[in-house]
Amino acid sequence: MRFNFDDLAREMPAGMLITDTQLEVLYMNAYARDKIFDLKPGQERASLLLRSKFYTTDRQVFDMHGCMQNMISMKKRTFHKTLIIRKKGGDSLLFFTARAFGVEGLEHYVFVLVDISDEMDCITHAPQSFGREEFELRSRIVGNDEKVRHIYRLISLAADSTVNVLVTGESGTGKELVADAIHALSKRRDKPLVKVNCAALSESLLESELFGHVKGAFTGAIKDKAGKFEEADGGTLFLDEIGEISQSIQVKLLRVIQQKTIERVGDNRPIAVDMRIIAATNRDLPESIRKGIFREDLYYRLNVFLIRMPALRERQLDIPRLSDHFVDQGNENTGKQVRGISKEAMRLMMRYRWPGNIRELQNAIEHAFVLVQNNLIEPEDLPESVRLETLSTEMVKPGEPVTHATIEPEFVKRRGRLSITREQLMEVLEKHNWNQSETARFLGISRVALWKKIKKFDL
Ligand SMILES: Nc1ncnc2c1ncn2[C@@H]1O[C@H](COP(=O)(O)OP(=O)(O)OP(=O)(O)O)[C@@H](O)[C@H]1O
Ligand SMILES: [Mg+2]
Structure with missing residues (x-):
């Protein structure tokens, strides 16, 4: 033939x-x-x-x-x-x-x-080595620790597929940044990325936020309104704090994922929706499942692809890199010319546990920007928490209870008084709308000490 x-x-x-x-x-x-x-x-x-x-x-x-x-x-x-x-x-x-x-x-x-x-919808290929994508990712997600490099790999894999992604990790570890990156690198990047904070709304408000409603569905529903599912059609829906949603919303969400249709509140006509869900939580969902608060079937639907963000203390070597990044950002935002962080200040930062993770680090640098003199961030420019807790690990023997009172006098002796210029104090006060309690807390001094400063500077 x-x-x-x-x-x-x-x-x-x-x-x-x-x-x-x-x-x-x-x-x-x-x-x-x-x-x-x-x-x-x-x-x-x-x-x-x-x-x-x-x-x-x-x-x-x-x-x-x-x-x-x-x-x-x-x-x-x-x-x-x-x-x-x-x-x-x-x-x-x-x-x-x-x-x-x-x-x-x-x-x-x-x-x-x-x-x-089509085959790529289920992830089968081995991750590629990084080129420009890594660079792009890094320009927003800073870090070079092996754990973070692994996260980059997961993000590119997730971006290449359309599966639902669950991002877990402590508060401030960058979960939302991961959602942004996955969407931005995915085929859906030209379609909307819609974000919903599930913890911010009451159950009934969240339901109508997600599903939309028709006119007259409840008091106040004066006209038809599309929900976030419809807004995210063709794109990505980021459900933040997913661990907080009620049982009844869990059931409804599961149905949306299975049937790919929604019904607006007060209506029973199904509307087809096509979106990729990225959910995030700082809760231990398996634990919530054991307690009967979270549905196991929904968990498996969301957790098709899991990205666990490491805490900052698990990737300590990234602290200098991240700090530099936030110093650059601070210089850009404030027009200052801070050169960096002194050795001594960095030593404190490396020892601190950072319970608030990268967000806390970012705030610490912002804090230091207000107080910094001679364009180098020194220990006294850092927030009280960073200085105190670090000292506590230096001064207190393991197992011994640490109280604020045991630390404070030592702290004052060692570090001397807060030195701040008149302009700096003005800046902090402005930032806190002249609220003295908040300003004092921000500076890590008592309200009386703040009041004395204000008087001294004749503000
Ligand atoms: N790797 C990183 N590089 C640069 N900035 C980062 C990084 N990770 C987090 N950030 C910054 O830290 C802050 C917190 O990040 P994000 O909001 O993504 O955290 P989160 O895990 O969603 O926190 P939460 O659970 O409190 O909502 C943001 O301002 C973000 O830009
Ligand atoms: Mg978040």
Whole structure:
């Protein structure tokens, strides 16, 4: 039996291409033309096509030409890689094979391209090494600790899929940043990322916030209103503090995930929704399940892909890096020119436990920015908590109870009095709307001490 090449190429469920060594297209089958490159018949020979259209899975422009030349110079004949091709309706992931062959003494390449986008919905491929994506991620998520590098890998995997993601971790560890990054790197990035803080609303308000309502559904429902599920259609819904939702909302959320439809409050017409859910919590959900507060079936629906954010004290070596990042940010926001953090101050920061994690570190640097003199952050510029708790670990033997009173006199003796200029004090007071209690707490001094300062400066 003989096969006709054209018939075969037409029936092949994959793109096929033949080029010369300059990547000028000599042949392209209909599948490649229609389904991969979105070209019209007759456009098959569009030159430079291959060079401009591909990206690696870490979203770097892929230099096809350079790669082919490398292949030849290394005397390799075949090449495989998974690549992304940009498309109007959404990028496709292609498994890509190239092979060099000679015809009439001239080198040519044959390419076979298989679209594996659908398979990618369940994550199967090994994480790629990082390129520009890592850089992009890092520009928002700072850190170089092995634990954080692992998080980068998880984020890129999650971004490549559409599965629901659960982000756990203590308060201030960057859970929301992870949600931002996954959305920004995913195919859904041009669609909305809608955020709902589930702890901020009462049960009935949360329900109408999520599901929307129709006019007259309850007192105050003066017109039809779409909920967050509908707003997030095609995009991503970030459900923050998911551990706080009531049993009845849990049931409703489970139904949405299973049926991919919602009903507005006061209405029973189903509306189709398509969104990826990223949920976050600082609760131990398995513990909540044991206590009967959280539904196990919902947990498994949300926890398809788990990202656990490490506490700052588990990645202590990142403290200097993060501090520098926040110092840069502070300089940008305030126009100051703070050079950095003194050795002594950094020593305290490295010892502190940071219960509030990165957010607390960020606040500590902001605090120091107000007090800093000579453009170098010194121990006395840091918040009281950082100085005191650190001292406590220095002064108190393990197991001995620590009270504020045992520390305070020592602290004052060691560190001397709070030194602050008139302008700095003005700035802090302004920031706290001249609320003296808050200002005193911020500066880590008593209200009387603050009052004395105010009097001294004649404010
Ligand atoms: N790796 C990081 N690099 C730079 N900034 C970070 C990083 N992680 C967190 N931050 C910053 O710390 C703050 C807290 O982060 P985020 O709001 O994402 O934490 P969270 O885990 O959602 O906290 P919570 O549980 O309290 O809501 C934000 O201002 C965020 O920009
Ligand atoms: Mg948060």
